[in-house]
Amino acid sequence: MGRWRIILNVKLTSQGIRDYGTTTPNVDVNEHLRRDRTNITKNKIILLWNSFYGTRHFGAGAFRREAFKINKCKVNTCSLETDRGLLEKAAAVVFHIRGKMTPFPRHANLRQLFVYFLREPPPLTFENSPRYRKHFNITMTYRSDSDIPVPISRYVKQTNGTGTKHALKYPLSSKSGQVAWLVSHCNTSSQREIYVASLSEYISVDIYGNCGSYECARNTSCVEHLERNYKFYLSFENSYCKDYVTEKYYRTLNYEMIPIVYGGANYSKLGPPDSFINILDYRSPKHLASYLDFLSENEAAYLTYFQSRPLWKSVDVLGKAFCDLCELAHNETFHRIYSDVHEWWTRDSCDEKIVERIIASTKV
Incomplete structure (x- = not known):
């Protein structure tokens, strides 16, 4: 799969502020974060305008100064607040784009940061993103080209870990099922259901949830059941x-199943290498099924997908993101202008024809 190439067209306005227009901001924010912190003493207010799926602190773990202390921020002179009466004093205002945003405020001053916070893809963005497209000057999304990236999760390699041959709790020979899929949305923009239907012609795929004939409670006992009985798990994104x-991907790394992934991320950068199978590495569902059959009959090859997992651990993402936001709130040189943030968010971001092209190529 080809890597995304983005060309940045930066120009300076008469005020000396970078204007990105509808292009992608890809300036190294870390350059700003590395600036001298010795003079940072004044407390900065970061105002959360709405909630993040019912979580008022947006996953930061606490409010006010405590949020930046518990996350061990290098700069912790910020206060996380929810009182809209503090708008005039806030250095940054965070908006969850899928939340209730009305009444939408005006900028209190030209330096105030209006943060575009989103962890859902463009097909699920709904109406708020285009409605308020011209109001934001900093992005905080799962995308790596955001000003502050906030992926769903993040794995890092441990410096004191050692790779060892992984002895499975549930031996390969004890797993009677081949491929499991737990899914609730049956028709998606990624067309994952079409790929699964084709894959099912060549290997057994048991579908749990709203879209299949198998039932399983949506809790840890369900995933443990899948772990005991299946060799592979479909970690297919809806977009x-x-x-x-x-x-869908990160969860599987905690269980003794090999995730089969389908999505727009560069999975080799997300976690343990050689721990997943990407459908895009195979010409067709038939070729993928053939490889899965091979692994099912070759325990040594199967176990290699678990060998590097002990070297990696998941780390907090949202806490680190608010640390970065606190630093930028203090940085007098940090400026952004998005003339249309919705255009940046949606332009060339998604591909809804991947599966269609894969299936069509197998018929040639």
Whole structure:
């Protein structure tokens, strides 16, 4: 799969502020974050305008100064607030784009940061993004080209870990099922259901949830059942969009199944290498099924997908993101202008024809 190439067209306005228009901001924000912190003393207010799926602190873990202390921020002189009466004093205002945003405020001053916060892909963005497209000057999304990236999860390699041959709790020979899929949305923009239907012609795929004939409670006991009985798990995203990957992938790394992934992220950069199977590495569902059959009969090859997992651990993402936002709130040189943030968010971001092209190519 080809990597995304983005060309940045930056110009300076008469005020000396970078204007990105509808192009992608790809300036190294870390350059700003590395600036001298010794003079940072004044407390900055970061105002959360709405909630993040019912979570008022947006996953930061706490409010006010405590949010930046518990996350061990290098700069912790910020206060996370929810009182809209503090708008005039806020250095940054965070908006969850899929939340209730009305009444939408005006900028209190030219330097105030209006943060475009979103962790869902463009097909699920709904109405708020285009409605308020001209109001934001900083992005905080799952995309790596955001000013502050906030992926769903993040794995890092441990410096003190050692790779060892992984002895499975549930031996390969004890797993009677081949491929499992737990799914609730049956018709998606990524067309994942079409690929699964084709794959099912060549290998057994048991579908749990709203879209299949198998029932399983949506809790840990369900996934444990799948772990005991299946060799592979389909971690297919509902949207094929740049950098978009969800818990469908990350969750499987905690269980003894090999995730079969389909999504727009660069999975090799997300976690343990050689721990997943990407459908885009195979010419067709038939070729993928053939490889899965091979692994099912070759335990040594199957176990290689678990060998590097002990070297990696998941780390907090949202806490780190608010640390970065606190630093930028203090940085007098940080400026952004998005003349149309919705255009940046949606333009060339997703591909809804991947599966269609794969299936069509097998018929040639």
